[in-house]
Amino acid sequence: MVPASFRVADRVQETADTWTLDLQPRQEDALPDFAPGQFAMLYAFGVGEVPISVSGDLAAGGSLVHTIRAVGAVTSALCKTAPGQDVGVRGPFGSPWPVKEAEGADVVVVAGGIGLAPLRPVVYHLLANRERFGKVVILYGGRSPAELLYPEELEQWRGRFDVQVEVTVDGAPVDWRGQVGVVTKLVPRADFDPAGAVALICGPEVMMRFTAAALRERGVPRERIYVSMERSMHCAVGLCGHCQLQHLFICKDGPVFGLDAIEPLLTVREL
Numbered sequence: 400m401v402p403a404s405f406r407v408a409d410r411v412q413e414t415a416d417t418w419t420l421d422l423q424p425r426q427e428d429a430l431p432d433f434a435p436g437q438f439a440m441l442y443a444f445g446v447g448e449v450p451i452s453v454s455g456d457l458a459a460g461g462s463l464v465h466t467i468r469a470v471g472a473v474t475s476a477l478c479k480t481a482p483g484q485d486v487g488v489r490g491p492f493g494s495p496w497p498v499k500e501a502e503g504a505d506v507v508v509v510a511g512g513i514g515l516a517p518l519r520p521v522v523y524h525l526l527a528n529r530e531r532f533g534k535v536v537i538l539y540g541g542r543s544p545a546e547l548l549y550p551e552e553l554e555q556w557r558g559r560f561d562v563q564v565e566v567t568v569d570g571a572p573v574d575w576r577g578q579v580g581v582v583t584k585l586v587p588r589a590d591f592d593p594a595g596a597v598a599l600i601c602g603p604e605v606m607m608r609f610t611a612a613a614l615r616e617r618g619v620p621r622e623r624i625y626v627s628m629e630r631s632m633h634c635a636v637g638l639c640g641h642c643q644l645q646h647l648f649i650c651k652d653g654p655v656f657g658l659d660a661i662e663p664l665l666t667v668r669e670l
Contacts, residue, residue, distance in 0.1 A: 400489065403429035404487060405423060405429070405488045406483065417466060417469070421455070423461065429488070430488060430491070433491040435518075439453065439465065441488060443476035446476040453520055455520065466513065466516035494656075498521055505535070505597070506597050506599070507591055508522060508598075509538045509585075509586070509614075510601050521599060522556065535561065537563070540568065541567075565588075567581070569581065582610065594618060597623050611624055626665075627655050628653050635650045
């Protein structure tokens with residue numbers, strides 16, 4: 400429960416309000432290993448702490464990478480942290496994506512906006528262990544081209560012959576050469592076997608709800624669809640109640656849930 404001290408080794412601006420921090424531990428074995436989908440509590444000294452999912456290559460070891468959108472006092476302070484300064488880190492917390500269980504199956508990754516950040520460790524794992532999986536499909540949607548995360552990596556992934564990558568935006572300037580429309584429109588055209596596929600979804604709740612419906616309509620079984628809920632998490636241990644959703648605590652019971660467990664609650668508005 401005591402934050403470990405991590406040094407900001409690098410800070411990269413992704414969009415107008417989003418930065419990626421590469422954090423290096425001040426001491427060896429400062430924290431246990433993280434799994435894709437889990438989150439850390441990041442502490443901006445003197446300001447507060449927030450839960451942020453890991454978004455880097457966890458197989459690389461050593462550092463923790465987090466992509467953070469500046470939307471409040473703590474996240475803004477973290478985004479302003481300069482290389483060389485310290486950030487407090489606690490974790491790992493939460494449930495991971497079922498990457499081990501997905502071996503041998505087609506994998507469909509669907510992200511909306513900053514939802515690509517919690518799914519990026521999954522993409523790294525899929526590509527590094529490509530022979531363990533069937534078809535790999537990455538579907539990503541953003542509000543505009545300027546708000547897409549990791550554009551250079553998206554181009555690299557799209558350049559591979561063993562991965563299908565489709566990107567769309569809600570609206571774009573005239574020089575945009577990509578697709579325009581919501582990300583759910585990409586699901587019917589994606590190349591995968593619905594009956595045996597595993598689908599992983601992260602993004603705004605309305606996007607996840609409609610994406611899950613599109614996947615179900617395509618034929619993906621409900622029990623093979625997973626979503627990441629990050630609704631109002633605050634303490635990471637289910638004590639404060641901020642993230643309670645009926646009988647579930649998102650921080651403790653999630654944030655990754657099977658659709659069969661969370662689907663009835665996706666329509667419940669935030670309090």
